[in-house]
Amino acid sequence: MTLPPDPHLALVRPVAPHTRAGCEDCLRIGSAWVHLRLCLTCGHVGCCDSSPHRHARAxxxxxxxxIVESFEPGESWRWCFVDERMT
Incomplete structure (x- = not known):
């Protein structure tokens, strides 16, 4: 079964990451993260759901x-937090 296109894709914009150093929120509070996600609406770099603070989801x-995109080297997938699915 094929899912219809995600309507939230309309919110995707060309973005530049706010930082390449890591999760911008974890950097601010001095916390560790596991994997990084890039917001495709504004460029926020946040940590994944396996990280302690889940800043990308927040x-x-x-x-x-x-909609976020993996910000990990070699990965090229996107995720919609509203629909909980790959886009």
Whole structure:
């Protein structure tokens, strides 16, 4: 079964990452992260759901920016937090 296109893809914009140094929120509070995600609406770099603070998901909820892309070298997938699926 093929899913219809995710309507949240309309929120994807050309973005530049706010930082390449790591999760911008973890850097601010001095915390560690596991993997990084790039918000495709504004360029926020946040940590994944396996990280202690789950900053990418928190950003998506607080800012209504649902689509992220892996910010890990060699990975090229996107995730929609609203629909909980790959896009």
């Amino acid at each position: 950003h998506a909820g607080a800012q209504a920016h649902p």
